Amino acid sequence: MKRIRLISILNLLASGAMLAGCSRSGSGASAMLPESKVPATVNQAFAKAPVEIKEEAAGAIAAFQGADASLAFAQLQKMSSEPNLTAPERAAVAKAKQVAFLKLQTAAQNGDAAAQSTMNHYLSSR
Helix, strand or coil: CHHHHHHHHHHHHHHHHHHHHHCCCCCCCCCCCCHHHHHHHHHHHCCCCCHHHHHHHHHHHHHHHCCCHHHHHHHHHHHHCCCCCCHHHHHHHHHHHHHHHHHHHHHHHCCCHHHHHHHHHHHHCC
16 A cells, blocks of 8 residues: 555656646756666766766766666765756756656666665655
8 A cells, every 4th residue: 555655656746747847938958858868968968067076977877877776866866966066967967867766766666675765765855
């Protein structure tokens, strides 16, 4: 019962996030990025970033490309709170985080305990 409720809440949150993006007009900055384009988008946004921030972005992308959805989401979540990001860097992290959240949700639905724990922590902290 608890798992069904969690999955329902996650589906509502994901749907809400997508619908919120659809209501904005303009450049399409909120459009869902295909998973395959996340690494290039983040790398391009951070190409001129200071070395330490560029390394943090590279670590987040490595985690994103790996099998650890929890680590990828956590690293992108941490990056999103970095105060010194430029607008393009912040936008790239937000798009990557959106895709990472969907990967995390899928992993949790497939029984990944770490993914479930990460999602529970994230949702309870919002």
